[in-house]
Amino acid sequence: MPELPEVETIANHLRPALAGRTITAARLLWPRTLETPPPSQFQTRSFKRRIIGQMIRDVGRRGKFVILQLSTDTLLIHLRMSGDLLVEPDHAPLAKHHRLTLSLEDGNRLAFHDPRKFGRAWLVKDPEAVVGSLGPEPLDKTFTAEVLYRGLQASHRQLKPLLLDQTFLAGLGNIYADESLHRAGLHPLTLSNTVTAVQAKALWRGIRAALREGLRCNGASIDWVYRGGEFQNHFRAYQRTGQPCPTCGTPIVRIVVGQRSTHLCPTCQPSIQTSS
């Protein structure tokens, strides 16, 4: 579910409810949710012993990771496809899809809710061990159009899979990749090293504009997940197969790229003809 704007929205929502609270208990309902330390019985006990008593100092985000800065360690959580983080009374019944809960001294608990069980958590001393390989933050001031252009030149991959590669750029997922490419007027299958500096600048603007609009809307809420986000009402291409392109009216087309649904306007995002 979550891409950069959704994760940022969740982190912002959690911060006031968690910052300054001390963890008093931990429950691991689906062992594989814990990536580090490894989910053996022995390690699970050491996880609980280690996290209980630590205070949550701050809640942040890097790429699609939610980062809880604790007294001595860092807890990183990746929501993957269906994960969600909730704060609820500790005495409430455990929901069917709760995978990990952390009880707090104030009577509430943080619950990692994740129907598809793809989500993961890491308790580590050094967060760089988990997020160290991530690419730049797309909204950071150091991520310029020139940086993007150089990155595109250095690779010869199709744009869509490249934008989804978190080591290339951190935070884009299927929604914002499609929305960025549509805004830039670039076909998802365009080879990155064939993109001109002018097109790279358009892509840079597209990425940042799509993410900023997503943030302004508090992210997208699709299906059963509702967090108040409403970016889904502003999609230009994503999941709009057959509906008119907001720019030119041409019906949006769906193709599959790297086993992911990909949506584009065939007029605004013309495919690159094989030239010699």
Next chain:
DNA sequence: CACGAGACCTGTTCGC
């Protein structure tokens, strides 16, 4: 190096 397929999971929607 770049790409496709399969794996990991459960739930919802679609087509017959």
Next chain:
DNA sequence: TGCGAACAGGTCTCGT
């Protein structure tokens, strides 16, 4: 109504 197929916001690993 029932039932299987297709699909879902992500990422990893393997084979070519």
